[in-house]
Amino acid sequence: MGWLPVLEAGPRPVYLKIVDALADARSGGRLQPGDRLPPQRELARLLGVDLTTVTRAFSEARRRNLIDATAGRGTFVTPGEPEEPVLDLSMNIPPAPAGLNLPALIRTGIEALLKRSSAEALLSYHPGPGSPAERAAGSSW
Template sequence: MNSEGDLSWLSPLAEDSQPLYLKIVEALATARSIGRLQPGDRLPPQRELARFLGVDLTTVTRAFTEARRRNLIDATAGRGTFITPGEPEEPILDLSMNIPPAPSGLSLPALIRSGIEGLLKRFSAEALLSYHPGPGSPAERAAGSYWLAAAGGRLPVERVALGSGAQALLAAVLLSQTREGDTILTDTLTYPGLIALAQATGRKLAGAGRDDDGMRPDHLEEAARRYRARVLYLNPTLHNPTTLTMPEGRRRDLARMAGRLGLVIVEDDPYSPLQTASPPAFLSLAPDRTFHLATLAKCISPFLRTAFLAAPDAKSVERIAATI
């Protein structure tokens, strides 16, 4: 059987909320499993599939990339794309990159366009394209203080820093607060970006035990004493990868334990703006020992790769600015 001209396996696509490119992959996998598509069958060109479905070519390209990753298809230059003879592989869920949902009832591209136009009316393009101070200009830091107000009240701009993404600021905080070989305490399941950062900078990670409310204070104490750690990393709201939002009582207990142990708290908080209400941030519960990170990329758009940091004092910001 040669399916190059037969597109019946694509119609109808599943009616669910998953992205269109994944619907194409699932249709391909189903057709393969029931024998409608056989090993060696040649698929139509991607442009033809895009025309048939009435979608953009990039959607089909993305679908084929995913199908190839699952060993459903293979492509040979100059010959085309074929159904593979081997067994398909289970998809791997990658939690290292999250994309926020599109805002309801708004045109984000239009808002970004008008925002850029307004910015160019207030500032010259030459000034915007030049180098900027490490922690950000006073106006940028004031905007950061305004954004962070929901987590810990309006902060003096001297305690606020601006960065090109939360990962850059997280790296700066850890480099300023730890040395190579130090152990950072975290959840037993933790953010993949932190794991990669620790590996790249020669830091170690140790997980403190948890229950249904998140990290347990007694397990934190045990881990801190065992590893002689000085820094605690927390992602308390919509935790990656469990999606848990830690309740207020547990946050207060952990804040008290961190105080007893003399731990610095690094609070990674990219998702709070996505919730109608969140428990108090560690920034408000333990402001004298918390570095609080917030980003626009995870709650508005990856295009806005801008993040804000609230530090316990101005000297901490100065040390961090030297590494940004």
């Protein structure tokens, strides 16, 4: 069958666990440049995940220059150097850095926001072209 990732435990999204396993296999020599990866549907079935999860993992791995795919031929490990990942803003999923209490950070942020402005002002409609202060800031910028 070929390469089958072992996914680490933890709260990270599954697609990133697949990418991490791929990067680890590549850096550890278990996958070599030119090695063919299993088809996405087969990998999804073997891992017990949705096809879109594997598709997203392969897209991220391609973005990091870990793999390359050609329609009709398959997906292969690239010979180039992997690139460092950037902050992924494609989904509304908060990052899960170790040691941070996300609910407490959100609570603190909302409290600080409400100290500067009222909830009514934040939740109401704003003038289309912006407030006088916003237009002045835009004009000076």
